[in-house]
Amino acid sequence: MIVVTGATGQLGRLVVEQLLEKVPADQLAVVVRNAEKAADLAARGVDVRTADYSAPESLDGAFRAGERVLLISGSEVGQRLPQHTAVVEAAKAAGVALLAYTSVLGGDEADFQLAAEHQATEKIIRDSGLPYTLLRNGWYDENYTAQLPTYLGLGAIAAAAGDGRVASAPRADYAAAAVAVLTGEGHEGQAYELSGDTAWSFAELAAEISAQSGKAVAYAPQSPEEMRGILLGAGLPEPLADILVDVDLAIARGLLARQNGDLARLIGRPTTPIGDTIRAALAAL
Ligand code: NAP
Numbered sequence: 001m002i003v004v005t006g007a008t009g010q011l012g013r014l015v016v017e018q019l020l021e022k023v024p025a026d027q028l029a030v031v032v033r034n035a036e037k038a039a040d041l042a043a044r045g046v047d048v049r050t051a052d053y054s055a056p057e058s059l060d061g062a063f064r065a066g067e068r069v070l071l072i073s074g075s076e077v078g079q080r081l082p083q084h085t086a087v088v089e090a091a092k093a094a095g096v097a098l099l100a101y102t103s104v105l106g107g108d109e110a111d112f113q114l115a116a117e118h119q120a121t122e123k124i125i126r127d128s129g130l131p132y133t134l135l136r137n138g139w140y141d142e143n144y145t146a147q148l149p150t151y152l153g154l155g156a157i158a159a160a161a162g163d164g165r166v167a168s169a170p171r172a173d174y175a176a177a178a179v180a181v182l183t184g185e186g187h188e189g190q191a192y193e194l195s196g197d198t199a200w201s202f203a204e205l206a207a208e209i210s211a212q213s214g215k216a217v218a219y220a221p222q223s224p225e226e227m228r229g230i231l232l233g234a235g236l237p238e239p240l241a242d243i244l245v246d247v248d249l250a251i252a253r254g255l256l257a258r259q260n261g262d263l264a265r266l267i268g269r270p271t272t273p274i275g276d277t278i279r280a281a282l283a284a285l
Helices: 010-020 035-043 080-094 113-128 148-154 171-183 202-213 224-233 238-252 262-267 274-283
Strands: 002-005 028-032 047-050 068-071 098-104 132-137 156-159 190-194 218-221
Touching: 002 010, 002 171, 010 028, 010 171, 028 035, 035 047, 068 080, 068 171, 080 098, 080 113, 098 113, 098 171, 113 132, 113 238, 132 171, 148 156, 148 202, 148 274, 156 202, 156 224, 171 190, 171 262, 190 262, 202 218, 202 274, 224 238
Parallel strands: 002 028, 002 068, 028 047, 068 098, 098 132, 132 190, 156 218
Antiparallel strands: none
């Protein structure tokens, strides 16, 4: 049995759909905090189990001995270490056969704020003694394509990333990597550095959006203070604005441009170019 947590999220949905192309529904379970959101999966024969990362007792019985589990990292920044710890403890108590975890590109070398909870989770997983696979995901294309309306409206992409590059890939590619690990053999003890085959700069991102949309969009580099002001002005809470500026500075230092080909190797094809993700996102506007 393969079990996917966070299955009603954006990455989780893609993992489940891709798994259903490879394994029968009765070989698949999902762990979700809101079973209603997974009613369609239950109707297709997937075993829907309800548990909340924040309520350790709810995780009793979420996993069974011998199952291969994908823990999709939670979305509540600042809460994730106790949440992930509870999931790892439940997986250990159940005696799962494999625990795969969606971590951060670079692992311990990622020195930006968002990475800290992933690094601490990786340690807990390694220390648990469970067979594990670390899926160190780089940035999603969608972090940027979701902002296309803003970019097109302003004619500008503001970032404090300097000339830094981003080796991003669409969520679907990272989902395919998770599926390869969950359905394949020989991934125990591995830490995969997952990133796109092409690392783009913000100037190149702007040029691609301009070319495809026919509207002029330029990269507008900002200082960290200016970028923080833009994000606060857009209504983001201070802690989130600080985290996003910190990510931009990590990009400027090259931390999200790391490439070693692991993603393409795991999925058995080149990664999807960001131009394709932009095309699909523009078509959906
Ligand atoms: P998402 O759409 O926000 O999905 C997060 C999933 O986690 C959802 O299914 C959510 O459940 C579930 N979840 C959150 N808190 C939970 C809790 N307390 N108990 C049980 N389930 C909980 O995010 P995504 O785009 O799929 O990305 C997956 C993860 O990657 C994120 O959570 C975050 O850790 C990380 N991330 C990575 C990048 C990147 O660029 N690599 C960008 C953003 C986030 P519901 O469906 O009930 O909300």
